[in-house]
Amino acid sequence: MTTRWLDDDELAAWLPFIAVVELLPGALDAQLRRDSGLTHFEYLALAMLSEAPGRTLRMTGLAARTNATLPRLSHVVSRLEKRGLVERTACPEDRRATNVRLTDAGWDVVVDAAPGHVATVRELVVDALTPAQLRALRDASTTLLERLDPDGAMTAPYERPAAPTVP
Amino acid sequence: MTTRWLDDDELAAWLPFIAVVELLPGALDAQLRRDSGLTHFEYLALAMLSEAPGRTLRMTGLAARTNATLPRLSHVVSRLEKRGLVERTACPEDRRATNVRLTDAGWDVVVDAAPGHVATVRELVVDALTPAQLRALRDASTTLLERLDPDGAMTAPYERPAAPTVP
DNA sequence: GACGATTGGTTGATGCGACAACCATGACCC
DNA sequence: GGGTCATGGTTGTCGCATCAACCAATCGTC
Numbered sequence: 399m400t401t402r403w404l405d406d407d408e409l410a411a412w413l414p415f416i417a418v419v420e421l422l423p424g425a426l427d428a429q430l431r432r433d434s435g436l437t438h439f440e441y442l443a444l445a446m447l448s449e450a451p452g453r454t455l456r457m458t459g460l461a462a463r464t465n466a467t468l469p470r471l472s473h474v475v476s477r478l479e480k481r482g483l484v485e486r487t488a489c490p491e492d493r494r495a496t497n498v499r500l501t502d503a504g505w506d507v508v509v510d511a512a513p514g515h516v517a518t519v520r521e522l523v524v525d526a527l528t529p530a531q532l533r534a535l536r537d538a539s540t541t542l543l544e545r546l547d548p549d550g551a552m553t554a555p556y557e558r559p560a561a562p563t564v565p
Numbered sequence: 566m567t568t569r570w571l572d573d574d575e576l577a578a579w580l581p582f583i584a585v586v587e588l589l590p591g592a593l594d595a596q597l598r599r600d601s602g603l604t605h606f607e608y609l610a611l612a613m614l615s616e617a618p619g620r621t622l623r624m625t626g627l628a629a630r631t632n633a634t635l636p637r638l639s640h641v642v643s644r645l646e647k648r649g650l651v652e653r654t655a656c657p658e659d660r661r662a663t664n665v666r667l668t669d670a671g672w673d674v675v676v677d678a679a680p681g682h683v684a685t686v687r688e689l690v691v692d693a694l695t696p697a698q699l700r701a702l703r704d705a706s707t708t709l710l711e712r713l714d715p716d717g718a719m720t721a722p723y724e725r726p727a728a729p730t731v732p
Numbered sequence: 733g734a735c736g737a738t739t740g741g742t743t744g745a746t747g748c749g750a751c752a753a754c755c756a757t758g759a760c761c762c
Numbered sequence: 763g764g765g766t767c768a769t770g771g772t773t774g775t776c777g778c779a780t781c782a783a784c785c786a787a788t789c790g791t792c
Contacts, residue, residue: 456770457770458769469773472772494770494771495771
């Protein structure tokens, strides 16, 4: 079976797209590390906890909301726990499970980091595109996500809480 | 100054997009590592060299074509050199500069890896989208790239060589 | 033709991510 | 009510990325 190489149009889409994919994480990490001492992933974890009922989630649930594998999340939670931003508690209903709760200190950190992060997201992405471009990006991303994570293991549906707090 | 949070539409675009950005590199890496023992970044470097005149580029030029910083590229080239896929040579015109050349062994590796990689790119991205979606993705990515790398330091213009070899 | 600034590149320390191996609990089933 | 399998999570090792510091060559300039 002979390979179908990418034609010019396909290549002209692939190259800038993959460049964005490679550069964006670094850009987000850099701003958050500089201004708040957090990784983008750490921020995401804290933010998701901050919006969860009781500021608490099970490891699996948090992993799904942060597009992470369980081992990765476990390491990160350990680090955050050492810094006092988060704490592990036993889950009453299922003794295999672990709950993670955002501490008051963690809350302060994420509330403090949020404005700068949102500003960066706006500057680099949201405000850089026209509304039509943004819709198209949403459309394409949603389609791609179905391929990348077919059963949604890493992409739990996100629901904005009633009282919006941290994005 | 009060923060402009993301509204529902913006969030509905941002969340799947950032999920794709987080998941895609891992997916590409996994396929290439499994099938060819290469990182996606290593593949990209070898592929760019394979299309360069004389299969040779200066470090800076290669860095730009692979969206990489110079320190990162330097480490990777060292590893590839140890594996005999690439070799450093002095640049005659500028004695500060270093040329990198793809060896025959490196050529074989990249030619061998290319079909599987292209198949993955098609499966996960190019063939997953409609032509219209792909055009929109190209459009948005190009715009975003201008923000992420304004002076194009990391995104040299790519030109398909006369005799197409490896994408 | 010397001095400072810029460009081109390398190196070493540190920290995060991926993967495999592992342990414990719960679910199923005969 | 003891196998078996699946689920939920942790740990250790290794590899790669990042950053800061550094060295060398070149350019500009007076």
